[in-house]
Amino acid sequence: MAKNKLVVPFLKWVGGKRQLIPAIKKRLPKGLANRPYYEPFIGGGALFFDLQPKNAVINDYNEELINVYKVIKDNPEELIEDLKKHKNTAEYFYELRSIDRKPSFSKLTNIERASRIIYLNKTCYNGLYRVNNAGEFNSPFGRYKNPNIVNEPTIKAVSKFLRTAKIQILSSDYEVVLKNIPTNSFVYLDPPYHPLSDSSNFTGYIQGGWSEEDQIRLRNVCNSLNDRGIRFLLSNSSADFIKEIYTGYNIHIVKAIRTVNSDSTKRGQVNEFLISNYE
Numbered sequence: 704m705a706k707n708k709l710v711v712p713f714l715k716w717v718g719g720k721r722q723l724i725p726a727i728k729k730r731l732p733k734g735l736a737n738r739p740y741y742e743p744f745i746g747g748g749a750l751f752f753d754l755q756p757k758n759a760v761i762n763d764y765n766e767e768l769i770n771v772y773k774v775i776k777d778n779p780e781e782l783i784e785d786l787k788k789h790k791n792t793a794e795y796f797y798e799l800r801s802i803d804r805k806p807s808f809s810k811l812t813n814i815e816r817a818s819r820i821i822y823l824n825k826t827c828y829n830g831l832y833r834v835n836n837a838g839e840f841n842s843p844f845g846r847y848k849n850p851n852i853v854n855e856p857t858i859k860a861v862s863k864f865l866r867t868a869k870i871q872i873l874s875s876d877y878e879v880v881l882k883n884i885p886t887n888s889f890v891y892l893d894p895p896y897h898p899l900s901d902s903s904n905f906t907g908y909i910q911g912g913w914s915e916e917d918q919i920r921l922r923n924v925c926n927s928l929n930d931r932g933i934r935f936l937l938s939n940s941s942a943d944f945i946k947e948i949y950t951g952y953n954i955h956i957v958k959a960i961r962t963v964n965s966d967s968t969k970r971g972q973v974n975e976f977l978i979s980n981y982e
Contacts (some may be wrong), residue, residue, distance in 0.1 A: 706755050709860035713775065714768075714821065715830030716747030718896060720938065723975070724753050726957040730977050731889075732934050738889045743877035745772070750891055755864060762873040762880045767820050768832075769874035772865070774817035776872065779862035785818040786853040789826075796826055796844040803839050825850045878924050886932050894921055896940040899973070915944065922948045929980045941974040953979045 712719065720727065727750055732738075740756035742748070745763045763769050774782050789795070799819055802808050811819070824832055827842035835841045865872070873880055881890060895913040918939075928935050929952075939945045946954060955977045 712747040720749040760871045771817040776865035789822045890935040892937040937978040
């Protein structure tokens with residue numbers, strides 16, 4: 704099946720993999736097109752949309768994000784209509800942003816919830832999806848002149864892809880998703896990164912962030928995949944802790960450009976790890 708160039712991420716996501724795609728693709732196993740594809744931390748889906756697998760399971764613990772994927776798949780026209788009502792003003796932005804702190808939030812339809820997330824993502828500062836510990840969206844207004852709120856061609860193309868390929872969309876714990884998968888599967892893991900320093904712990908796209916214990920639990924899941932002969936590729940920061948817990952696996956260093964850091968001197972090229980259990 705020819706790939707559709709309009710099938711691209713519809714949200715800007717923290718730690719998005721768009722610029723690392725060429726480096727990641729070099730490390731993918733052979734015969735990938737014939738393997739079931741699993742991505743349990745889908746985020747913005749840069750690799751998933753680039754590969755456009757015929758048979759895949761995508762998942763994210765962030766229910767608001769997964770709702771957007773489901774609405775794009777099932778209700779693209781209604782979503783496009785709803786997106787047209789939004790206004791690019793600070794007053795409107797903060798009003799819509801604050802709705803997840805009010806009882807009226809539960810009255811929103813799935814289409815309205817998806818429309819809200821896309822609008823906030825396109826108009827907030829840096830296009831940064833970020834929630835506080837209560838799970839409330841807290842990025843400030845971005846003051847862009849002409850944000851592309853209603854990206855009709857992308858929404859329609861992504862919807863068609865999600866409907867024509869065999870794609871399952873879940874919002875669950877990643878360990879549950881990977882429990883009984885076929886041995887010929889391929890798993891790409893892009894979890895919240897381990898901070899390189901105490902001050903760089905941006906983990907704001909799900910409540911709570913990730914600790915060393917969380918990283919070790921993920922490593923144990925990778926060991927289990929490896930024991931079952933299932934191939935995996937994992938992205939993470941180049942922290943010494945990550946290098947230590949994945950000793951014995953293939954660790955490749957790739958250069959990423961990071962634009963998200965409150966300290967502008969820390970933006971620019973950083974090393975990241977791509978870790979796999981195959982050559």
